[in-house]
Amino acid sequence: DTGVSQDPRHKITKRGQNVTFRCDPISEHNRLYWYRQTLGQGPEFLTYFQNEAQLEKSRLLSDRFSAERPKGSFSTLEIQRTEQGDSAMYLCASSSPLAGPSSSYNEQFFGPGTRLTVL
Amino acid sequence: DAKTTQPNSMESNEEEPVHLPCNHSTISGTDYIHWYRQLPSQGPEYVIHGLTSNVNNRMASLAIAEDRKSSTLILHRATLRDAAVYYCILRAHQTGANNLFFGTGTRLTVIP
Numbered sequence: 001d002t003g004v005s006q007d008p009r010h011k012i013t014k015r016g017q018n019v020t021f022r023c024d025p026i027s028e029h030n031r032l033y034w035y036r037q038t039l040g041q042g043p044e045f046l047t048y049f050q051n052e053a054q055l056e057k058s059r060l061l062s063d064r065f066s067a068e069r070p071k072g073s074f075s076t077l078e079i080q081r082t083e084q085g086d087s088a089m090y091l092c093a094s095s096s097p098l099a100g101p102s103s104s105y106n107e108q109f110f111g112p113g114t115r116l117t118v119l
Numbered sequence: 120d121a122k123t124t125q126p127n128s129m130e131s132n133e134e135e136p137v138h139l140p141c142n143h144s145t146i147s148g149t150d151y152i153h154w155y156r157q158l159p160s161q162g163p164e165y166v167i168h169g170l171t172s173n174v175n176n177r178m179a180s181l182a183i184a185e186d187r188k189s190s191t192l193i194l195h196r197a198t199l200r201d202a203a204v205y206y207c208i209l210r211a212h213q214t215g216a217n218n219l220f221f222g223t224g225t226r227l228t229v230i231p
Contacts, residue, residue, distance in 0.1 A: 004162075033218055042206055042221025043163065056218065091162050108219060110162025 002026060004111035006092050012117045013082055020078045021114045025094030032075050033108060034067055035091040036060065043091050049075060082118045089113040123207045128226045131197045139192040139225050141207030146187050151210045154181065154192050155219070156203040163206065163221070166192065202229045 005024045013019050025032050030051050035043035046065070048056040051072040061067075064082075069075040079086055093108040124142040131137040143152065154166040167174055167181045169190070174181040180193040194201055206224040 035219075040223070042204075042224055043219070045218040045220065048218055093162070107165040108163075110164065112160075113162050 004092055004094055004109050006090075006111040006114050008114055009112060010115045010117075012119065014119050015082060015084060017082055018078065018080045019082060019116065020076055021090055021092075021116075023075045023077070023092030023094075023111060025074070025092070026096075026109055027073075029094035029096045029109070030072065031095045031097065031106065032069055033093040033095075034075070034077050035093065037089040037091060037113070038087075046077075079116075082116075084118045087116055087118045089115050123209060123222055125205075125207055125222065125225045127223065128228065130228045130230060131194075132230050133199060134196050137194040137197045137201070137227065139194075139205050139207075139227065140189065141191070142189045143207070143209055144188045146209055147211070149211060152181065152183060152187075152190050153208045153210055153219070154179070154205060155208060155221070156205045157224070158200075158203045163219075166205070168210075197227075197229045199229050199231060202227055 004026060007022045011019055032049040034046040036046055037043040044060055045058050046061050047054060047067050049069040052069050064080045067075060067077045091110055091113045093110045095106040095108045097106045151168050151170050153168040155163040156166050157163040167176050167179050169181045169183050173183060182191045182193060204224040204226050206221045208219050
């Protein structure tokens with residue numbers, strides 16, 4: 001399978017603990033995105049990497065959240081001192097910009113997500 | 120980002136066509152119209168996109184109004200596997216992050 005993979009698929013933790021999620025994008029994709037999705041809502045953008053550079057962060061990404069992509073390949077998302085409100089599905093996506101006039105188009109390929117439950 | 124409005128839910132009988140509407144009255148001249156769908160327990164997947172002209176691909180067709188203030192995703196023959204939440208998204212023509220702004224989408228139920 002050459003799609004986007006995420007690990008773990010499910011994580012249950014107690015409030016106050018730290019958690020880390022991993023995303024492996026499609027190998028030739030230089031853009032990587034993290035989203036969060038709560039029940040009944042569409043995914044919300046958290047942050048974006050182009051290669052190893054973190055170029056954009058949403059206001060949703062509080063100080064307790066940190067994301068890295070050290071070698072421009074896989075990425076990790078860490079949440080420190082988890083709160084019950086952090087319970088959500090965390091989705092990773094990757095894309096590769098296409099050449100051509102429609103430069104705004106780069107289809108994002110999503111992974112299956114990591115479901116976090118904070119007790 | 121320009122906003123889109125979609126019905127919360129729709130139903131369709133299996134093997135019948137489905138027309139999923141989307142209103143985007145504040146669309147700008149360079150916004151592309153994208154559709155993604157999210158099957159149960161999966162991440163979203165790309166369906167189709169367009170700018171001004173109607174578009175067809177193996178999954179669906181996209182009909183764009185002449186004034187671009189609305190569009191319709193057309194599934195020509197709904198199957199049970201098409202049951203999903205469908206998101207209509209506007210993406211600005213820029214070379215930035217192009218992160219997707221999802222709304223709440225339309226939940227499509229396909230009745231056998």
